Amino acid sequence: MQSTPPTFTLRLHVRISLGLLAMFILKTWRSTAFGIYGYLNFTKSGFLEHSKNFKPEDMATRIDGKNCVVTGANSGIGYATAEGLASRGANVYMVCRNRERGEAALSKIHSTTGNQNVHLEICDLSSINDVKSFASRFKEKDVPVHVLVNNAGVLENTRVTTSEGFEMNFAVNVLGTYGMTELLVPLLEKCEGDARVITVSSGGMYTSPLTTDLQFKDGEFNGVEQYARNKRVQVALTEKWAEKYGNKGIGFYAMHPGWAETPGVTNSLPAFSKSMQGKLRTSEEGADTVIWLASQPKQNLVSGGLYFDRTEASKHLPFAATSNSHNAIDSIMATLDSLANFSI
Numbered sequence: 001m002q003s004t005p006p007t008f009t010l011r012l013h014v015r016i017s018l019g020l021l022a023m024f025i026l027k028t029w030r031s032t033a034f035g036i037y038g039y040l041n042f043t044k045s046g047f048l049e050h051s052k053n054f055k056p057e058d059m060a061t062r063i064d065g066k067n068c069v070v071t072g073a074n075s076g077i078g079y080a081t082a083e084g085l086a087s088r089g090a091n092v093y094m095v096c097r098n099r100e101r102g103e104a105a106l107s108k109i110h111s112t113t114g115n116q117n118v119h120l121e122i123c124d125l126s127s128i129n130d131v132k133s134f135a136s137r138f139k140e141k142d143v144p145v146h147v148l149v150n151n152a153g154v155l156e157n158t159r160v161t162t163s164e165g166f167e168m169n170f171a172v173n174v175l176g177t178y179g180m181t182e183l184l185v186p187l188l189e190k191c192e193g194d195a196r197v198i199t200v201s202s203g204g205m206y207t208s209p210l211t212t213d214l215q216f217k218d219g220e221f222n223g224v225e226q227y228a229r230n231k232r233v234q235v236a237l238t239e240k241w242a243e244k245y246g247n248k249g250i251g252f253y254a255m256h257p258g259w260a261e262t263p264g265v266t267n268s269l270p271a272f273s274k275s276m277q278g279k280l281r282t283s284e285e286g287a288d289t290v291i292w293l294a295s296q297p298k299q300n301l302v303s304g305g306l307y308f309d310r311t312e313a314s315k316h317l318p319f320a321a322t323s324n325s326h327n328a329i330d331s332i333m334a335t336l337d338s339l340a341n342f343s344i
Contacts, residue, residue: 072152
């Protein structure tokens with residue numbers, strides 16, 4: 001047997017080393033650019049600066065009688081969204097995992113808004129079977145859904161596997177969100193062109209390209225990186241949904257709320273939360289663009305777009321090499337269809 005020439009082996013090692021170095025430099029650039037851009041724009045001071053261009057009349061729009069479904073509605077941005085929609089006259093369905101916390105949030109919204117057309121629905125987004133069960137129950141109400149807000153999310157720093165065998169972050173942020181959206185499309189279609197789906201992504205997605213390794217099976221698990229990957233998938237799904245259902249009269253929008261001080265951030269990123277004390281947005285400021293998207297005339301919005309502080313935003317940072325391919329998102333949607341197993 002012939003031995004491998006030393007020159008070839010050396011070249012191979014050099015190529016591998018250069019590849020690893022390039023990947024390290026690219027990841028470092030993404031993190032650095034994201035940190036600088038985020039500090040200037042995603043903080044409370046960024047919101048206050050951007051709000052100088054807001055039109056006050058935009059948030060005075062009433063949405064009386066519109067049916068709005070908000071997932072993860074018992075705290076943080078989800079609660080602020082549900083309360084904001086209720087205060088504008090909407091019929092709100094708060095989808096929560098924990099009944100006790102959901103009932104407390106429901107009672108508070110009844111009290112603060114005076115709107116009694118706010119209801120509690122129980123669903124665990126980490127279980128695709130529970131999502132299917134919820135969708136089946138909700139369809140029995142036979143009410144059109146004018147607004148679906150995909151807000152429920154989780155950031156688990158260590159690998160946690162659900163009872164159905166899925167990685168937890170993926171189960172909630174991607175598979176649960178995907179299932180909720182796809183299964184409610186028939187009710188969104190009932191709105192005669194006035195329906196919209198708003199998915200709460202995260203600025204963290206700027207650090208991640210689209211990957212088909214949806215459950216982080218390759219390499220050492222990193223919860224923050226997995227969360228960023230999940231949020232990138234949400235933005236790509238929004239683009240694909242806009243294309244898939246463009247003739248159904250449904251608008252699809254992703255948004256990111258900036259860096260807000262919510263229970264989720266405090267629990268999942270305690271060091272970040274502590275270091276940014278006094279600089280983070282309130283939940284209400286984080287929810288501002290969600291409510292804006294829910295109440296603006298659809299002709300003023302771009303379906304498939306990403307919004308930040310009431311403005312369409314770029315989906316990628318310069319030179320970050322995070323652009324998507326249609327083949328990748330098509331592959332991801334096929335995987336999600338298979339995992340969700342909607343035929344059951």
